[in-house]
Amino acid sequence: MKIIGTGLSGLVGSRIVELNPGIEFVEISLEKGIDLLDLSSLEQVFINNPDAPAVLHLAAFTDTNVAWSQNQDKSGSCYQVNVVGTQNIVDLCKKYDKYLIHISTDFVFDGTKDGKYTEEDSPNPIEWYGETKYFAEKVILDSGIKSSILRITFPYRSNHDSKKDIVRKIIDGFKAGKLYPQWTDHFTTPTFIDDIASAVKYFIEHQPSGIFHLAGSSSQSPYEMCLLIADVFGFDRNIVVQSTLADYVKSLPEGSRPWQHNLSMDNTKITSLGIKMKTLREGLEEMKKQLEL
Numbered sequence: 549m550k551i552i553g554t555g556l557s558g559l560v561g562s563r564i565v566e567l568n569p570g571i572e573f574v575e576i577s578l579e580k581g582i583d584l585l586d587l588s589s590l591e592q593v594f595i596n597n598p599d600a601p602a603v604l605h606l607a608a609f610t611d612t613n614v615a616w617s618q619n620q621d622k623s624g625s626c627y628q629v630n631v632v633g634t635q636n637i638v639d640l641c642k643k644y645d646k647y648l649i650h651i652s653t654d655f656v657f658d659g660t661k662d663g664k665y666t667e668e669d670s671p672n673p674i675e676w677y678g679e680t681k682y683f684a685e686k687v688i689l690d691s692g693i694k695s696s697i698l699r700i701t702f703p704y705r706s707n708h709d710s711k712k713d714i715v716r717k718i719i720d721g722f723k724a725g726k727l728y729p730q731w732t733d734h735f736t737t738p739t740f741i742d743d744i745a746s747a748v749k750y751f752i753e754h755q756p757s758g759i760f761h762l763a764g765s766s767s768q769s770p771y772e773m774c775l776l777i778a779d780v781f782g783f784d785r786n787i788v789v790q791s792t793l794a795d796y797v798k799s800l801p802e803g804s805r806p807w808q809h810n811l812s813m814d815n816t817k818i819t820s821l822g823i824k825m826k827t828l829r830e831g832l833e834e835m836k837k838q839l840e841l
């Protein structure tokens with residue numbers, strides 16, 4: 549099976565490639581000399597690979613703080629890569645009749661819900677990265693192409709030197725004895741990237757359509773996350789100090805990036821396809837095994 553892929557060098561994409569050796573990925577990346585924004589070199593990939601039935605689109609501008617410094621700037625790299633780049637991919641999928649698997653984010657939500665976000669909830673992004681990712685979702689839905697939008701959330705894995713995820717940042721904090729005070733009033737749904745890799749294989753093979761929350765099976769605050777990490781990896785849980793996002797936000801200068809308070813995600817829809825998504829504890833235990841190998 550051959551698949552055209554973008555963002556395959558990144559935190560998430562590189563693990564999808566690693567765990568799916570049976571899939572031949574045709575890589576679109578800056579490193580390979582193909583910019584998402586350069587339509588003609590992008591099209592050449594589609595022309596050269598008529599036997600690839602699907603496109604896996606992960607490439608994005610992912611630095612949320614830099615994105616905020618470009619807020620509402622449609623000529624900025626965040627909008628250009630996330631929206632114009634996605635439009636280019638969508639146009640080519642339409643022209644060459646490819647199924648698109650698009651990777652999106654929980655940051656399309658405003659974080660004010662009391663409970664877990666389902667696929668039925670309306671997005672309402674509050675910062676620029678999330679807004680551009682939501683624009684990208686709309687580009688796909690408006691195009692009418694056969695597609696799935698997989699919203700992933702706080703992805704983590706055992707290793708990836710060039711970008712630290714939330715779990716490895718906390719582990720580094722424990723190891724260095726420099727753990728920041730941890731919020732008790734902020735909730736996220738970390739997702740083990742190995743589960744994302746298995747789910748993507750399912751989507752490549754079965755081509756379901758629609759929006760899916762490809763999220764882990766437990767949501768917790770960063771404070772609770774630290775306690776779990778301490779328990780699984782044998783760190784001292786007494787060094788974890790509580791703080792709140794509410795206080796942090798109050799301390800920020802005016803015009804700072806807004807924060808979503810609750811990004812708890814419901815994964816019932818994706819798990820009903822038979823796709824298993826780990827809880828944070830299960831993911832950490834698997835990580836520990838992988839790191840001991």
Ligand SMILES: NC(=O)c1ccc[n+]([C@@H]2O[C@H](COP(=O)([O-])OP(=O)(O)OC[C@H]3O[C@@H](n4cnc5c(N)ncnc54)[C@H](OP(=O)(O)O)[C@@H]3O)[C@@H](O)[C@H]2O)c1
Pocket residue numbers: 554555556557558559560561576577578579580582583584585605606607608609610629633651652653654681700701702703711
């Ligand atoms: N990480 C998270 O916390 C998180 C959470 C939710 C959703 N997501 C979504 O998951 C996806 C993957 O995220 P990630 O964290 O794995 O990304 P990442 O590590 O930041 O990597 C970004 C990828 O995008 C590619 N890219 C950027 N600009 C490009 C351009 N102009 N042309 C071609 N390729 C370009 C990069 O390729 P080069 O190496 O060639 O530059 C790289 O492979 C993204 O769609 C992101 O929005 C991520």
